[in-house]
Structure formats: structure tokens, C-alpha cells
Amino acid sequence: MLNESDLYALDITGAAFVKACGGNTHPDGESCAVLAKIGVDAWALADSKRPGQEPLRFTTAELAAAGIDPARFGLSV
Template sequence: MQNGIDLYSLDIDSASFVKACGGPCTEGCVTLARIGDQAWALGDSKRPEAQPLRFTTEELDQAGIDPARFGLNS
């Protein structure tokens, strides 16, 4: 929960996901989209039907995931 907001209540239908690959993208890539102020959705391109996980910017930082790697500003 971010400032009392449930990250899973944020609408991601119009979110623009960007891929970042650690190598050849034949195995699938991680996708990331900003879904709110300091809120992100993290998906898996090889499982597009799976619901993306939601994180705060602080949680992404703690996990070592840098939105800049996706071409996004944090």
C-alpha cells in the first residue's frame, strides 16, 4: 500500500508497458509501466495473460530494478 492507496486498485488498462531484456528476447522480457505517482506494474512478455505485479518506486529500488533501464523516469 502506498500512502493508503492499494496498488492493485489502480487502473492499468491504458498503461504503456516497455520491455527490457537481459539478453536475446527469445525467452521473454520483463515489462514495466508507470501506473501512478511512484507506482509501477511489472509484467512478463512471455506470459501476457498473467496479471502484472505492482510495486512502489521504493520497492523497485530495493529489488535493484531501475526504470531508467526501460527508458522510463522514476
């Protein structure tokens, strides 16, 4: 299983982020998250409203524990 150091060592340059919107509406528009598979059992999650922020990284198990389903983004585990 990957640990935090392993996840943040992965290069996400060129990662294909996919957007999913819904839920709470931000004052400046709809709330959206972007997710990319960055390796085996590794994901990067970001906020579309803050494109300059470094994405957070998670394992598949951590995403599931947070209630985030990659299928909602059209991605498969």
C-alpha cells in the same frame, strides 16, 4: 506511501508498458520484462513471455530494493 491494496486498486487499462530484455535466456527466446508507470510512486511489472498474467505492482522504493531501475526501461521516476 501506497500499500498493496492501493497499488492493486489502480486501473492499468491503457498503461504504456515498455520492454527491457537481457539476462538469462529463456528456452523459447530472450527473457524480457515489461514495466509501466501506473501512478505517482506506482509501477506494474510483467513478464513478456506470459502476457495473460496479471502484472505485479510495486512502489518506487520496492523496485529499487529489488534492483530494478526504471531508467533501464527508458522510464523516469
